[in-house]
Amino acid sequence: xxxxxxxxxxSGRRRRGNHHNQQKxxxxxxxxxxxxxxxxxxxxCQIIHDAxxxxxxxxxxxxxxxxxxxxxxxxxxxxxxxxxxxIPAHLIEQAMxxxxxxxxxxxxxxxxDMPLGExxxxxxxxxxxxxxxxxxxxxxxxxxxxxxxxxxDAARLVDHLPHIHFFSRSVVAGDIPDxxxxxxNTAYAxxxxxxxPILTSASSKDTAAAVIAMAYAIAGxxxxxRQRPFFGFNINHAVPPLRFxxxxxxxxxxxxxxxxxxxxxxxxxxxxxxxxxxxxCLAQTMAETLAGMVIAWAANxxxxxVFGPRPMITDLRTGGMSGGSGEQALLTAASAQMxxxxxxxxxxxxxxxxSKTLDAQSGYEKALNVTxxxxxxxDLVTQAAGAQASLMAASMAAYVLDNDMLGAIxxxxxxxxIDTDTLALDDIRAVASGEGHFLGQPATLARMNSDFxxxxxxxxxxxxxxxxxxxxxxxxxxxxxxxxxLAQPPISHIPLDIDQQLRExxxxxxxxxxx
Numbered sequence: 001x002x003x004x005x006x007x008x009x010x011s012g013r014r015r016r017g018n019h020h021n022q023q024k025x026x027x028x029x030x031x032x033x034x035x036x037x038x039x040x041x042x043x044x045c046q047i048i049h050d051a052x053x054x055x056x057x058x059x060x061x062x063x064x065x066x067x068x069x070x071x072x073x074x075x076x077x078x079x080x081x082x083x084x085x086x087i088p089a090h091l092i093e094q095a096m097x098x099x100x101x102x103x104x105x106x107x108x109x110x111x112x113d114m115p116l117g118e119x120x121x122x123x124x125x126x127x128x129x130x131x132x133x134x135x136x137x138x139x140x141x142x143x144x145x146x147x148x149x150x151x152x153d154a155a156r157l158v159d160h161l162p163h164i165h166f167f168s169r170s171v172v173a174g175d176i177p178d179x180x181x182x183x184x185n186t187a188y189a190x191x192x193x194x195x196x197p198i199l200t201s202a203s204s205k206d207t208a209a210a211v212i213a214m215a216y217a218i219a220g221x222x223x224x225x226r227q228r229p230f231f232g233f234n235i236n237h238a239v240p241p242l243r244f245x246x247x248x249x250x251x252x253x254x255x256x257x258x259x260x261x262x263x264x265x266x267x268x269x270x271x272x273x274x275x276x277x278x279x280x281c282l283a284q285t286m287a288e289t290l291a292g293m294v295i296a297w298a299a300n301x302x303x304x305x306v307f308g309p310r311p312m313i314t315d316l317r318t319g320g321m322s323g324g325s326g327e328q329a330l331l332t333a334a335s336a337q338m339x340x341x342x343x344x345x346x347x348x349x350x351x352x353x354x355s356k357t358l359d360a361q362s363g364y365e366k367a368l369n370v371t372x373x374x375x376x377x378x379d380l381v382t383q384a385a386g387a388q389a390s391l392m393a394a395s396m397a398a399y400v401l402d403n404d405m406l407g408a409i410x411x412x413x414x415x416x417x418i419d420t421d422t423l424a425l426d427d428i429r430a431v432a433s434g435e436g437h438f439l440g441q442p443a444t445l446a447r448m449n450s451d452f453x454x455x456x457x458x459x460x461x462x463x464x465x466x467x468x469x470x471x472x473x474x475x476x477x478x479x480x481x482x483x484x485x486l487a488q489p490p491i492s493h494i495p496l497d498i499d500q501q502l503r504e505x506x507x508x509x510x511x512x513x514x515x
Contacts, residue, residue, distance in 0.1 A: 039333050122380050129391055282338060312331075397481075
């Protein structure tokens with residue numbers, strides 16, 4: 001669709017309505033801190049990097065589209081005798097020198113801004129799952145195809161949950177078969193459902209341009225968006241092993257030129273689409289991801305590009321993904337360390353449990369994998385909340401339950417404060433010779449809310465109190481909390497006047513927001 005209608009509509013834009021302020025941000029939101037986990041030595045990082053450079057320069061990637069060839073060949077890349085694009089090391093070095101090492105993914109509420117490259121780790125949703133995990137009246141697990149309304153509801157949930165920092169498109173709008181219309185409505189549902197930073201996708205440069213036009217309109221102008229970009233594109237530009245996806249490469253170029261942050265993601269599977277050894281898998285994954293970073297750099301040397309290696313483990317007994325395994329946690333941590341080696345803002349997947357329901361397996365697999373990603377210092381962790389069944393499904397209750405888990409992981413990542421005040425020697429003297437406990441001390445009361453993170457659905461009561469309150473399980477309480485949040489009147493984070501203009505320009509399938 002033409003974006004002229006959006007451009008002209010911006011000239012008549014009115015101020016945002018009061019509905020935009022109905023959801024308050026958590027002004028003192030907790031941020032995870034990198035723990036410095038280093039499964040690789042610096043020498044091993046260099047070995048993997050050197051191998052990636054060899055792959056790019058001597059093996060190359062096939063199926064490079066004309067847009068990529070026209071950008072990279074004048075800069076020194078060349079086709080091999082078999083038509084593969086060979087990328088020399090000096091292009092990688094130039095991209096490493098030029099591309100920004102820090103930038104911010106913004107929320108439309110500034111309290112949700114996420115500065116990248118400053119040692120903080122941000123946790124979000126993701127997965128593009130085709131199914132929804134639900135429970136019937138008898139409490140039995142059931143799955144159904146996901147719909148556009150599910151995506152909007154997932155965004156609304158994330159908007160309410162303080163330990164989920166950003167919203168990445170988590171389910172597919174399976175009720176919209178047309179790809180162009182799906183892309184546009186996917187972005188609209190994300191923009192409407194949350195004021196947190198957003199990651200979505202586009203299947204072609206044309207739908208990328210349409211989504212960008214929507215974002216410009218919501219921001220008020222192209223310049224306003226460029227100053228505070230509140231969404232980015234998740235882009236899988238490579239099809240492992242070592243093949244470009246033409247349309248995704250075109251999306252990188254379109255977005256980089258338009259000031260939209262680009263997530264340069266490579267999603268291969270160890271033992272299936274990449275070598276079975278972690279070293280070989282890492283080398284190939286780094287090469288494929290570096291190729292995408294070079295495309296973003298060639299399109300715009302100041303592109304806001306996020307280095308996104310996300311190699312996944314294959315269960316070699318079945319050929320399926322094993323996103324919750326111990327090997328996956330180790331591989332993700334090593335990928336995060338390689339991302340730090342390059343120095344760019346980075347992202348990865350962690351939390352892709354293989355469990356088909358909200359059980360102990362889901363909990364330990366998510367906690368293990370997300371914790372190691374945080375400790376290794378990746379900037380953005382997608383799929384950290386809500387995803388189930390090896391990314392084949394999402395669960396509304398899981399967002400609520402995982403929010404508790406993420407709060408604990410974030411709090412555990414923060415370094416304790418050690419100084420004269422926190423050593424509390426005067427309090428120890430007073431209590432030791434006085435009442436014998438610290439519960440009534442002023443410092444205890446003062447720090448009750450500042451120093452502690454309290455779960456929403458996890459249970460910390462006594463056995464007797466738990467039984468008296470019905471003896472419910474954590475997944476039951478999560479389902480109840482999710483239903484409670486979604487029962488609230490829906491609000492839109494798109495101003496009403498702009499929403500009307502978007503509906504006049506595009507085939508928006510969600511019902512109009514409440515006035």
